[in-house]
Amino acid sequence: MKLAWFGVEEWLNPMDSLAKINLGSSCVKAFTMDELFKVTGQDEQEFLKDMETMSLHYHHGDATGSPRVKAAVAGIYPKGDVTPDDVMMVHGGTGANDIVIMGLLEPGDNHVVVKPSYQQHYDISKSIGIETRIVQLKEEEDYKLDFDALRAACDENTKLITLTNPNNPIGITLYEDGLAKIVEIAKEFDAYILCDEMYRGMDETYMPSIMDFGYDKAISVSSLSKMFSMAGTRIGWIICKDKEVYEEFKTRRSYNTICCGIIDEVVASVALENYEKVWARARGILAPNKKIVEDWVKTQPHLSLKGDPKGTTCLIKYDYDVDSETLAKDAMEDPRKILFVPGDYFDMPGTIKPKQWGAAGEFHNGGDGNIGLNTTMLMSVGWDFTFNDGIRDRNTGIWKNISLYATDKAVIRHPFIKSELSKPNYDLAKETVSVEVTNPTQRGIKCTVKGEIIGENITFSKDLNLFRGETKEICFTPEEFPQLTIKNPRLWWPIFKGKPELYELKLTVSVDGKVSDETKTRFGIREITSDQNTPDKSRQFYVNGKKLFIRGTNWIPEGMLRTSDERTYAELRYTKQSGINLIRMWGGGIAESDYFFQLCDEMGLLVWQEFWMTGDTKHPQDKDLYLSNVEATVKRLRNHPSLALSLIHI
DSSP states (O other): OOOOOOHHHHHHHHTTTTTEOOOOOOOOOOOHHHHHHHTTOOOOOHHHHHHHTTOOOSOSSSSTTOOHHHHHTTTTOOTTTOOOGGGGEEEEHHHHHHHHHHHOOTTTOOOEEEEEEOOOHHHHHHHHHHHEEEOOOOOGGGOOOOOOHHHHHHHTEEEEEEEEOTTTOOOOOHHHHHHHHHHHHHHTTOOEEEETTTTTTTTTSSSOOGGGGOOOOEEEESSSSSSSSSSSGGGEEEEEEEEEHHHHHHHHHHTTTSOOHHHHHHHHHHHHHTTHHHHHHHHHHHHHHHHHHHHHHOOOOTTTESSSOOOOEEEEEEOOOOHHHHHHHHHHHHHHHHHOOOOGGTTOBBOOOOOOOOOTTTSSSSSSSOSSSOOOOOOOOOOTSOOOTTTTTTTTTOOOHHHHOOSSEEEEEEEEEEEOOOOTOOOEEEEEEEEEEESSSSEEEEEEEEEEEETTTEEEEEEEETTOOOOOEEOOOOOOOGGGGSOOOOBBTTTTSOOBBBBBEEEEEEEEEEEEEEEEEOOBBBBBBOOOOOOOOOOOOETTTTTEEEEEEEOOOOOOOSOOOOHHHHHHHHHHHTTTOEEEEEEOOOOOHHHHHHHHHTTOOOEEEEEEEOSSSSSSSOHOOOOOHHHHHHHHTTOOOOOEEEEOOO
16 A cells, blocks of 8 residues: 655645745744753863764764764653663654554554544554544544544454654644553553653643653654754654564664664664753744734634643634635745645645535435544434434445455456547547556566457567566556457447447467466447537537437435345336436445446446545545545446546535
8 A cells, every 4th residue: 555645745845935924833943053052051162072973874883873972862851760771762743653553553452542643643553544533633523532432443453552642743742641541441451651841841741742642552752843942853752562573663674774874873763862951942933923823813713722732833714715725835935935735735625614505304324424534434413314313324235245356466456447539439449458567476476467358359468577566557558469459349439329339359368378367348439528618618428429419317325234235226217217327426425336237237328426535524534535436446447438527626
């Protein structure tokens, strides 16, 4: 699986140097070396003299960090009984999070994440196929953590609970009582805790760490970026008392870090040994700035400050009718070049304008209108399904027929046939065939992909090499394979316009002369276009160059789990008999079955396919889930000649 687009970092990194007024950085104003010496009392000449004789080898005595820097890190956890042996120096806070998540989680585990949070915390685990469960801090609950919801999200397979404290971006902070409850829940399920403590230190009074509670499966990560004002050193650390897990982290660190910069560690030691002075400087900068923000927001009728920030970030909500990304782009295009982070990058859209319309009972079907919020199905609105005490659509589990099959050393997936028809006679069709080929083994292979359009005396093949775990898309073009140019093709036509002619493509992949996998798919040769070149801008459709008068109807996918092949066939047969030629697939439901589309192909029924985002719900809580669903659905349906139009409403 691929990592999701890293919204916050991809937005800030190119903009940081362009901004004149930077409100987006989460780090306190960076130190200069001169200021660091003055604040900490470090003698500059003594420091430079020590540097003159310092070896520039990998590390000084310990690959996990110099003894000096590890002792200094241990010193900022005075109540946690942290020793230098519990400390591992890594490449920034991002490196710390990556090592912990990747080092702990394995197939079969699940990962519970308190959100909003830094995107790393949930998208890394998703990218390696780990079930990632979200516990959302809600505005209507003043963004306070619901411990009952956290406990309900855990089970016997929960390996890791992750949170940021203080929270990013809201700033809400858990103190002794709250952290103790986290530990209690983790103990109940024998789970590890990853507590990202990058923003710890803003309070004048002591801010507790997750390490203070004597739980051996508690893990703290932090860095010099935020309260230490030294992001450019790329120094971070992991605190872990579980020695077996510590060794696993150490192994993973060897793969991606080897060691931190030894000069950076010396500079880090100066700041860490004087952390109280460094944090006092940070608080002296943050406190007046926080007051400025609070006072200004009070004068703005469309803005409100959420939470009680105890870190370097805060959440400002607005009720303008514009998404936060657009608002942020407009601010950077302003002559003042104002930089802030869009709330959408934390999956927290900026508008708080409530929806003023909707059907009676809307959002009662298992939820609140959120799409893809801890769900296995994407259906959630509910106003034409069931009520609270009825049968829910969410998290139903497997409810359709499934098949298991085995392959050998190579796998083929997602065949695609694209037709290009000559105009105006449509008497020549150029077919382009593509398919994804995967090597699931642990060694490289050489394989042969063969294709056949059954009954047409058309065959083609290619050889290719695949590294272990590699997936390639292989393409057969009519330029390379002239036999894929079909003269006088049998065209697919909708009902009342002609016969819905179908072809069948067979693809195989062989390794060492043995067929490893095969797939078949039917397709039709046709061209469907549409335009709005009408007086009232209404849409008109053309099939194979012929204008088509649309007689359409809506189709709502089955929401009560009563679907069957017999029922699907009967309903489509009645639809055809009524003279309908296009079915609009309502975007509030799941995509229909392969059998449904096969019947539409055979009957000459056109399908207008919509995807979840019909405008009457909130945006998906899990955008990656939504987009991966769209991608998978498109690949599944694209060969059906009945598919006339696909729409994503945003």
